[in-house]
Amino acid sequence: MNAKLTFLGTGTSMGVPTLGCDCAVCTSADVRNVRTRSSIALEYAGRVVLIDTGPDFRQQMLRSGLRQVDAVLYTHGHADHVLGFDDLRPLTFGRGGPVPVYADDPTADVLERVFEYTFRKVDKYPTSAKVALHRLSAEPGTAVSLFGASFERIPMIHGRNSIGGYRFGQAAYLTDMSDLPEASFDRLHGLDVVVLDALRREPHPSHSHLENSVRIAEKIGARRTFFTHIAHELDHAEVAAELPPHIQPAYDGLQLEFVIA
Incomplete structure (x- = not known):
């Protein structure tokens, strides 16, 4: 089954x-250097599955033209990945049942605390928002089936x-x-597409930097690698030019096709 991945956002928490x-990237005329907070949308089998809903979620959905959400998966509970949760509200009304939301225990705790009025x-x-929160085990091998994938x-x-x-399927979002x-x-064997964190050139205590992300990409060996969660230290065109064709920075609105099931 074919699927389409849209990068709703590719930026760091700021x-x-x-x-x-007023650095060169923040004042750049290259629209690929305009990065909202990181999130993706997956379209397949007439469904839309999101991974994360950051503070820019409403703007991202309007820009993408997407008009539905059928499930949401969360990576973790930091503000730049969950604070758009409340903007799910109009997309959950009148659909005949709640939208399933999946998160591990620490992330679910954040959602229930910050959006207490919802739960x-x-x-x-x-x-x-009309949602049903499902807690995922953090154990390796934990999986959820959504609409045939x-x-x-x-x-x-x-x-x-x-x-x-x-x-x-043949893609991963990391x-x-x-x-x-x-x-x-x-x-992570046998991937067509892998999306990896690549914050900046210098090492960071909680994010992979460019050199390390290239090393991880080569170890995974996907046919195509795209970097996300990119800070203003990295200019898109400059980084794209120095990387091999199969490893490239993503940008807001980029779309990819792959096999999901």
Whole structure:
């Protein structure tokens, strides 16, 4: 089954342009250097599955032209990946049932705390998002089946935290990782597309930097690698020119096709 992946956003937690900055990337005329917070949408079998809903989610959906959401998977509970959750509301009304939302325990705890009015049992806010929260085990091999495709949670290292990426068919989305446990590499064989965190050139305590991301990409060996969660230290054209054709930076609105099942 074929699928389309759209990069809704490819930026770091502060976005690009970054507030208060007048560097060459933040003032660039290249639209590929305008990066909203990282998220993707997957379209297949007439369905739309999201991974993460950051603060720019409403703007991203309007720009993409997408008019439905059938499920959401979360990588972790940091603000730049969950704060658009409330903007799911109009997309969950009138659909005959709640939108399933999947998250590991720490992320689910964040969602239930920050959006308490959505999940409370008594005196529930009347126009809350109509969602059903499903907690995912953090154990390797955890997977959920959605509309004929399997989404396997891939354990990742995010500084001092353990979070999750996802493999779905011949593609994988691994944002916000500083490294991967060795066992996760074993779950990433035979990929057509892999999306990896590549924050900047200099090492960072909780994100992979460009050189390390290239090393990880080569170890995974996917046919195509795209970098996301990119900060304003990296100019798109400059980085694209120095990387091999099969390893490239992504940009907001980029679309890819692949086999999901």
